[in-house]
Amino acid sequence: MIDHIGLRVTDLSASRTFFERSLAPLGYTVLHDFGEEIALGGPVPGVRKPVPDLWLSVAPEVTPIHLSFFARDSAQVDAFHTAGLAAGGRDNGVPGLRPAYGPGYYAAFVLDPDGNNIEAVFHGDASLAD
Incomplete structure (x- = not known):
């Protein structure tokens, strides 16, 4: 399991x-602000408080990556896409099912200011099973 990621x-x-x-x-907020670096985090199952799992730091150049976030349902995916576009992101895939990625795979994609492909995904009812 990945604990956190640093994004330049x-x-x-x-x-x-x-x-x-x-x-x-998706429940994320800024948890730490160190001036040239910030950490965001959201709810983690089984943990009482949000965990800073996304760290942003400044770099003169970046190589865009793909970063995906778990959503509890398709409504969260839809809300992520709407909020991402309103925040200045560029559409890279409207919310919808992507059967080629797996059964029940419902996702949306938004490009951030540096061209990173940010995704929110709900894996259908299978993702809620124990």
Whole structure:
């Protein structure tokens, strides 16, 4: 299991705005602000408080990556996509089923200010099984 990830960004202020707004529907907030680095986190099953699992730090250049976030249901995916576009992101895939990725795979994709492909995904009822 991945504990956290560090994402390099060229404009921390723009990225903070994008991630704060687009991940809010998934329960994410800024947990730490160290000036040139911030950490966001959201709810983690079995943990009482949010965990800082997304760290943003400034870099002069970045190589875009794909980063996906778990959603509890398709409504959260829809809300992520709407919030991401409102926060200045660019559409990279409207909310919907993606059967080629697996049964019940419901996702949306938004490009952040640095071109990172940010996804929210709900794996259908199978993701809720024990």
